[in-house]
Amino acid sequence: MHIVPVIISGGAGSRLWPVSREAFPKPLLKLSDGESLLQKTFLRATHGAQVSEVLVVTNRDTYFLTRDDCQEVNADRVPLRFLLEPMGRNTAPAVAAAALWVQAQVGPDAVMLVLPADHLVNNLERFATAVATAAETALEGRIVTFGIQPTSPETGYGYIEVEQASVGNGAVPVKRFVEKPSLPQAEQLVADGRHLWNSGMFCFTAKTILEEFATHAPDLLAVCEKSLQQGVTSESAGCSSTELHGETFRHATDISIDYAVMERSSRVSVVPSDMGWSDIGSWEAISELTPPDAHGNRIYGEALLHEVSNSYIKSEGRVVGAVGVDNLIIVDTPDALLVANRDCTQDVKHIVGQLKKRGHECYRIHRTAHRPWGTYTVLEEGDRFKIKRIVVKPGAQLSLQMHHHRSEHWIVVSGSADVVNGDKTISLQPNQSTYIPAGHRHRLINPGVIDLVLIEVQCGEYLGEDDIVRFEDQYGRVQN
Secondary structure, three states, X not given: OOEEEEEEXXXXXXXXXXXXXXXXXXXXXXOOXXXXXXXXXXXXXXXXXXXXXXXXXXXXXXXXXXXXXXXXXXXOOOOEEEEEEOOOOOHHHHHHHHHHHHHHHOOOOOEEEEEEOOOEEOOHHHHHHHHHHHXXXXXXXXXXXXXXXXXXXXXXXXXXXXXXXXXXOOOEEOOEEEOOOOHHHHHHHHHOOOEEEEEEEEEEEHHHHHHHHHHHOHHHHHHHHHHHHOOEEEEEOOEEEEEOOHHHHOOOOOOOHHHHHHOOOOOEEEEEEOOOEEOOOOHHHHHOOOOOOOOOOEEEOOEEEEOOEOOXXXXXXXXXXXXXXXXXXXXXEOOEEEEEEHHHHHHHHHHHHHHHHHOOHHHOOOOEEEEOOEXXXXXXXXXXXXXXXXXXXXXXXOOEEXXXXXXXXXXXXXXXXXXXXXXXXXXXXXXXXXXXXOOOOEEEEOOOOOOEEEEEEEEEOOOOOOOOEEEEOOOOOOOO
């Protein structure tokens, strides 16, 4: 049996702001053990299974972050393939494009195991058992979903109704899907014993799911097929990536796989399981991963407390002091602070919505921004100046570029730099610098084996990140 794990890594995770942002989405969020949700999904997908490759569907703008995150834990060097979406269009187009890719590259009878990148599973053995059952059922021409035995009346999950729910007795036909319920409805669903949480994980052959797309969402399938045919495939760092054609993919319907296929198909089965699953959809869920102290507080980072109870505090460097509070979520990052009642963590997305309306970049990027070559951190900015700390990975280089409205002064702090500045190429060591006037072509290269760290001082009438003209770029970011 050939199983192809398909990891869907998209979505900004607005309920986990201010750590999760559009340019640094939820799957990349690191947990207390140092692994990200994406990394845990990758390890789970390759756990105990004969996997010859892993396909990851992600946004084009987060490709390099996603690739590096997977490669960090890919000790067995499982081949990584990527499908890059030019814009988000929900899970149905992502699954359809993945199925078309698997059918073309692996074969129509290949079993696809579709996993969201932002879920957590604590019992890998039960997960593996459920996957084995699902794969056998998929080979019979069924579309299989994974139902989780509910432990509480959750209102943030959809439900799956079956004739009689039981764990460990194989796949059973799905009677119907139930939308996210109110609390009284959820209590009834859990009490009757016939409803499972809808995990959003699926298993089917490429042939089966494409037949169902052709029946229930033919227009969407046609758009995905055309955008894949017109896509561009490239190789970098041992990975292959296929970028779906932007103008074509834009016409794909923004719809979930549940609405497009699952709720309409008569071929759906569910494998009930108790695998310790959570979708980590809020700070309340994140907080439960940290053991509480005697007062019910859960601390990640450095915090000083006085008469504080039942609260979760996460800090990324600064000391947090709390006095006389109860039942709070406090999440501190270098450029944003969240304070919320633990009972209202699902509503954090409304803050993100307000930031978007105001055009505030805090919803999109962190003060430290990630690039294919490394990172930059804005240390300070004001009228006509900005100061950044730039870190370039060993062997990496920025694009050959030019700015119309700003000049730059680079000072090397550690490592070594090769700098293209106009017609000259110079080498810089720590405490050496160079000045780049506006309009000069320039490039920064790290020729060494350790990180290159430098301070960049920008001066000019406009300092936006869009004031950049690229002439050459090894990461494919040159506009034709």
